[in-house]
Amino acid sequence: MISHHLPALQVVVPLMAAPLCFLLGRYRRLGWILSTLVSWLCLWIAVRLAFQVADGGQIQYAFGGWAPPWGIEYRVDQLNVLVLLIVSGIASVMFPYSWSSVQNEVDPEQQPLFFTCMLLCLAGLLGITITGDAFNLFVLLEISSLSTYTLISLGRDRRALTASFQYLIMGTIGATFILIGVGILYMLTGTLNMADLSDRIGEIGESRALQAGFGFLIVGIGLKLAMFPLHLWLPNAYAFAPSIVSAFIAATATKVAVYVMVRYLFTIFGHEFSFSAMYIHWLLIPVGLIAVLFTSIVAVFQRDIKRMLAYSSVAQIGYMLVGIGLVSTTGLTATLLHLFNHALMKGALFLSMGAVCYRLGNTLIDNMDGIGRQMPWTMGAFVAGGLSLIGVPLTVGFISKWYLILAALEKGWWPIAVIVVLGSLIAVIYVWRVVEAAYLHQRPDQSVTVVEAPASLLVPTWILVLANYYFGIDASFTTGFTSSAATTLFGAP
């Protein structure tokens, strides 16, 4: 009975828990325990769903018993179950971490609000992923975005407020562009159901309105996923948000936006329209490559390590866009793999920076001289995660870059492979800066002595670090899922 309703529960459980968490009010620890349990429940649901679609099937769930295309449909296939696993998996590692970190970084009276917004954000992200309805996607996108703006503004630094405001302006413009695009599609087809949309768009043929709708959607989604020139909101938002928020949204929010891009390009518009008629890859590849080079170089010059990681995130998004732009199953597999793998590596890196912030109060590189010896486990996690970010063999970063280079060479576009390698070399430089400061510099005499971060922070960080190596050594699960999802996306018209 319950198992039939799993797709709905995936979103409804965190959504219902959010107001409950707010009502718990000053029983802050209870609110935290509730949200942690909810995140574990979400992971369990996602795993159950993954088993159900592992053989390539689909789960269709009509919300409220209203048959699609009139009612809202939730649809689970191999593509979005992967994203569901990422989002709920990352959440279930990060919610346990959040308590100590939040005690240190957020005012006690704002903490119930904090956990409420985290749950709302989780519900929104899971909903975006699972929904099969274009308008429902917009609403859930706004649920997750609005809660993210709030979470960012809870940062202690007053620059968090301006970062949040800037994100609000750009994020709302992006969401409104998506709304316009969905409206144009509705005008043309008279439907909002994604599967139905894809059938009817195929029948329209050449249409200026369809092209306009496509443009609005790409720009709107591009703003949300921080596609290169539209990424300006991201660095400050990640740098000044509370550590756990940076970690959570860096690992999930942009990944979900990339998923939405893939869903629109391949499922709704179909790869023939997107690539053969609209030549979108001629936008995605240059933009992705510029992002890889430019933002990696910018990252090298950052003094705040959280902001450095944020710029590196934009570069990693670049790799994903290049993967989509290669228009091959290998390229798309590389994108989906990197989606999964980047969530693991950025999650681990941001969590280790959260632990540094817990002891030092900030993440400026100048203050990190010599802390490698005083916080061995924390900095060890950073180095291990950094190796994965660079793409050293046996880490997940290697797997996805390997597939990306393979896809580029398959097409004979070797300059792309060169730029991918170059991007990794720049990553070596910015990771090395931290290693050099933490291990090779002496701790200045007059500075405060720091001790190792508490286990409540270290255990979740190391779970993610080990996941980086586990999925790097045994990639059969991730590559199997992603390549089968990519084949399905290319096979279906």
Place this chain on the structure above:
Amino acid sequence: MNAFSLFNYWIVIILMMAGFYTVIASGNLVKKIVGLNIFQTSVFIMYISMGKVIGGTAPIVTVNSELYSNPLPHVLILTAIVVAVATTALGLSLVIRIKEAYHSIEEDDILAISQREDEAE
């Protein structure tokens, strides 16, 4: 189809551009929010216009008329209006906190202060 039959859509475009311009060009944070609001309002009008069926009545079951407007875009846009109200409320409350923290709501002033803080780090 003459130009006047697309009157609603001309209004949509004018409002959209006016709002978008205000968001980008205005340095005052409250004006930015107002511009954002106008921008979103234009999309509401677009949705409401697309539901109109010429000669159709309100979508209520009556014996007199068979032809009625499409109610679905109206329902959709109700949701989007709620989202827009929430965004405006959140945006304005952020402006209040920015005013408390920076004693200004002019983007140039805030940017100058932030830049000094960045350099001081």
